Amino acid sequence: MSADPARQNGGRVDLQLIASMIEPGSRVLDVGSGDGELLRLLNATREVDCRGIEISQKGVNAGVAQGLSVVQGDADKDLVNYPTKGFDYVILSQTLQATRAPQKVVRELVRIGRRAIISFPNFAHWRVRARILFTGQMPVTPTLPFQWYETPNIHLCSIDDFVNMTKGMGVTIEKFIALDWHGKVSMTNNTPALANLLAAQALFLLRED
Amino acid sequence: MALDPGKDDGGIALGQAESRYAPVMRFGADAPLLLDCGVNLAPLDIAYQTYGTLNAQRSNAILICHALTLDQYVTGIHPLTGRTGWWNIMVGPGKPLDTDRYFIICANVIGGCIGSTGPTSINPATGRPYGLSFPVITIGDMVNAQAKLVEALGIEQLFCVIGGSMGGMQVLQWAYDYPEKVFSAVPIATAALHSAQNIAFHEVGRQAIMADPDWRGGDYLNQDTRPEKGLAVARMAAHITYLSEAALHEKFGRNLQDREKIGFGFDADFQVESYLRHQGSTFVERFDANSYLYLTRAMDYFDLAAESGGVLAEAFRGAKTRFCVISFTSDWLFPTSESREIVQALNAAAANVSFVEIESQKGHDAFLLDEPELFATLRGFLNAAADKRGLKHVG
Known part of the structure; x- marks a missing residue:
């Protein structure tokens, strides 16, 4: 397979989109900060005070050694420690599907942040559907690169699933962006019907009502 | 300036x-x-x-x-x-x-x-x-x-x-x-x-110092003695807490000190004993017993x-x-x-x-x-x- 189509100019497109949504001067918490790519991007491009939580100690240590503010922590367990509206933005990029209790996590995100930005791979993309339909096997794609028996993604969902989950949670979807297979912005509206079939990744900006 | x-x-x-x-x-x-x-x-x-x-x-x-x-x-x-x-x-x-x-x-x-x-x-x-x-x-x-x-x-x-x-x-x-x-x-x-566990370890150390007759109720500097035995024991006990089971095992195991077999006595048969005794005896050369009491107390109160x-x-x-x-x-x-x-x-x-x-x-x-x-x-x-x-x- 060639280079990850969801990466452009050496960076993940969803991260660049997330960074562009953040007002300079904000206080930002990146939940599941991984190797610190978004934190580095934010440090380099936005005047923000940003921190990360990362579950892997290796990722944390590497991040801190690069001068990032990162703590070891688990989105499922440790978000309860953070103060209500302690941050302007709380970001959960490509991590929701790996959490044990996604709805609880989303509740915590909108509690801690004035805004929450959540991105995840859309499990209802037509290629994913086609893979199951024609091969009868769990899909392995650029956004879902793991075999079923080794994937950390235990709660995969579609865009529709996510929107349905947020109903009745007392949150407002302020913005929705869909990315196509090549990481290009394909749709941005608040009724993501067609996106559920065509989008490879989804990005939501939420706030608590 | x-x-x-x-x-x-x-x-x-x-x-x-x-x-x-x-x-x-x-x-x-x-x-x-x-x-x-x-x-x-x-x-x-x-x-x-x-x-x-x-x-x-x-x-x-x-x-x-x-x-x-x-x-x-x-x-x-x-x-x-x-x-x-x-x-x-x-x-x-x-x-x-x-x-x-x-x-x-x-x-x-x-x-x-x-x-x-x-x-x-x-x-x-x-x-x-x-x-x-x-x-x-x-x-x-x-x-x-x-x-x-x-x-x-x-x-x-x-x-x-x-x-x-x-x-x-x-x-x-x-x-x-x-x-x-x-x-x-x-x-x-x-x-x-x-x-509580750390306070307990400190208390063992302090008791070792105070049990040494040369401590003289803390007045040893005026009586020209030094509670070296007590301070050394305090250091030995504390030193164990600074290491780990794995580190002690790796460094010493059950290796014997300068002997082929166990001595059926209370000399330092094992290397780990010899090591601790050395730690204790070098410590007393550079540290004051009463200081040890005061500083451990300060930690306990923290x-x-x-x-x-x-x-x-x-x-x-x-x-x-x-x-x-x-x-x-x-x-x-x-x-x-x-x-x-x-x-x-x-x-x-x-x-x-x-x-x-x-x-x-x-x-x-x-x-x-x-x-x-x-x-x-x-x-x-x-x-x-x-x-x-x-x-x-x-x-």
Whole structure:
């Protein structure tokens, strides 16, 4: 397979989109900060005070050694420690599907942040559907690169699933962006019907009502 | 005006005292230190060492807070032991605490025995060593004394306060008592309170000292004896807590000392016994037994959240200091769980915090040893903090 189509100019497109949504001067918490790519991007491009939580100690240590503010922590367990509206933005990029209790996590995100930005791979993309339909096997794609028996993604969902989950949670979807297979912005509206079939990744900006 | 170490400026309230551990900053009777126990301590000597150069903005000072039995000689040659300083691997040109970039300060804690006022100092009321008439001190008192020194050195804000173990307690206390004076803080292998188990270990050590007939109710300096046996046992017990089961096993196993088979007696049959005896006997050459009582007591009394109704997050509310909390996997004296409590409290206060747990078999003492990940963490954290502070890069 060639280079990850969801990466452009050496960076993940969803991260660049997330960074562009953040007002300079904000206080930002990146939940599941991984190797610190978004934190580095934010440090380099936005005047923000940003921190990360990362579950892997290796990722944390590497991040801190690069001068990032990162703590070891688990989105499922440790978000309860953070103060209500302690941050302007709380970001959960490509991590929701790996959490044990996604709805609880989303509740915590909108509690801690004035805004929450959540991105995840859309499990209802037509290629994913086609893979199951024609091969009868769990899909392995650029956004879902793991075999079923080794994937950390235990709660995969579609865009529709996510929107349905947020109903009745007392949150407002302020913005929705869909990315196509090549990481290009394909749709941005608040009724993501067609996106559920065509989008490879989804990005939501939420706030608590 | 920079104070020239070793130069006596002639003042009574503030000046340099003569000592083999010079420079020593002296605060006279008109500048006493009010201790937590209510006593005004004066005169107050603070023996300290500095490394590197304070920049014109006075913004590059790092205060190192030393652990229980260590002292201000972090690098260079120790005047008492003749050995290299205890953090020589960490402090120096090009090292993580880079003396080409930072101005490093380390002061002997009050209650200590390497030049700062403590139980071996002369009690002005009697003209004889304090012994047990020395007031009981706290971690907060140590920090207040250091704050007087830092102020006397003309430094408004420390770029960083860093330390491990009891030094880490001081780091936390600094961030609590003087948040505006601490730009960044690195508490290593420490806790926000001293646990019951750790108090218990300290009590064993103190009882060993006090059970030694040569302790003489703490008056040994006036009676020309030294409770060396008791102090050595205290050190042996404590030293075990600084290591780990795995480290002891790897280093000694059940290996015998200078013999083919067990001796059916109570000599040091095993290497680990011989090692501990050596640790005990070298320790008594450089440390005072009463100091050991006072400093362990100060650690026992440490509970940072006590003034905040036991809620540690309250202690850190509004903190602007950048924190880097570090623990080691095999440290059972100050386990990672206790660092995690600090981190959780800092998170609850939405403070800027990094937290690294380092994989190591070396136990509590890992912070003193060659741990590449510790070095990488400190370099990364300090570089980023220095950029935020506007400190220039070297070279």
